[in-house]
Amino acid sequence: MGKKQIFDAKITANHALSERYSMLTLQLPESVGEMKVLPGQFVEIRVTDSPSTYLRRPISICDYDNMTRVMTLLIRRAGEGTCHLCDLPEGSAVDIVGPLGNGFSIPPEGSSALLAGGGIGVAPLMLLGKRMKEAGVKPTFLLGARTASEILLLEEFSSIGDVAISTDDGSAGEKGYAADNSALSKHYDIVCTCGPKPMMVGIARNARRNGSPCEVSLENLMACGLGACLCCVEPTLKGNLRACVEGPVFNTDMLLWDL
Amino acid sequence: MANCKPTTTGNVNLAVEVAGMRMKNPMLTASGTFGFGEEFADFIDLEQLGGFIVKGTTLEPREGNPYPRMAETPSGMLNAVGLQNKGVDHFISEIYPRIKDLDTNILVNVSGARIEDYVAVAEKLALLDRIPAIEVNISCPNVKQGGMAFGTTTEGAAAVTSAIRKAWPRTLIVKLSPNVTSIADIAKAAEGAGADSVSLINTLMGMAVDVERRRPCLSTVTGGLSGAAVRPVAVRMVWQVAKAVKIPVIGLGGISSGRDAIEFMLAGARAVQIGTANFIDPQVTVKAIEWMADWCVRHGVSDINDIVGEI
Structure with a gap:
């Protein structure tokens, strides 16, 4: 695990991708140096000027380029804190702690991989897909959304690998839940998923049925993000483990989910 | 014991002593908010602290309460962690060897359900020569027998102490x-039973409800409130206790800056602890120490001990 840092980053672009989602592009300062970011890791962002927001907000790292020190974050308007972040103007600075947590596994060259994301859960799959491609693994993305207009970053995912889509209303791809998509009917050397828990449970069940190892990224409520407070724990075969240190990515074989 | 060279800025002395424990400066971190120190080592030099208090430790390992254990509230948070820890033997064999050579005070917070358990933990810790003090938790609101039963009556507090x-x-x-x-x-009951110092306040019992789900936010329904929201309550209690006892008082409860730390010292605290604020700024402790030194310079205070209990 690389060193955790605290730094101010400058927002160089803020694009609303839909009514509910925004993509922030951040320029990190030179002081971060050669920061090692694993796909699946997250940052904790301080939300200032929002009186009801006290704790930092944990946000998945969507993409990071070590050469330019440019980070992108995909944020959903979930509550006051995230709405405030989505409305930050270009040029403003944000106080960030990170990178935090572990990451997804990158399988050996030539492996097959399915990366399944629902809603905001597609965020960590961007850096993961890129790293897999660099490692000689061509990923298949499975993107789930409520409706066609909420499928995020389709062009970017299509440039990395094949894309399968599920929408609740059938306006794009297969109609229904991502967990029922036909892309899940075969074996993969690894299945990685991030999204709402019912979706991840469905994906994990399919993965198990097809003998595919499965890693899930959990969004447990978090306070410190540093392993100190023990608020974000997940029950596992090894007892309650911290989603912010031993996670957020867990192999489903470790979890006590009913699969 | 740690060498504990005092923090000095210009001619200001920040060193304090709490009943035989010498500290470079009055700054401690609150148990349960700072892990075993190591969690913060990427952000600050731990040796700049007056000391840190490691996570509440019990005789046997504890898994703590079910998730969810945390709810954000205005200027604060509720927690119901429930003393999750791997037990005192794990601390002694795995954690202590990694942190014992730090040049700062390492304190262990001790919890238990029965008096014998507290005593057993204290006996084991007494064999470690780099632990200058223990903090006995008779106030955890989050487990049925987390000690709060001892902490809510004078007889209970005196018996465990x-x-x-x-x-x-x-x-x-x-x-x-x-x-x-x-x-x-x-506080007087603890003093009478042999306590060298009291620290206060632990969390205030609170509750929050998710109105959309019509369910309590915490698995345990109620939990402990911490953060800036509790600070005025804590300052009041530190002031009352400092007037009532002769032993040194350690103040905590919502301290988030050097300004807040000075406030507690004026109200009667010899030392302070920062807790929840570590989650928001992992460097808050060292920033607060610097601010306190600057405050002393601005106020012509050459020794921070001179302001303790000024109010």
């Missing part, structure tokens, strides 16, 4: 619950 006093030869700090009618009476 006097039993541990026999097992613990160095500085004995008793951490008090604010969930009582008269915290000063509990």
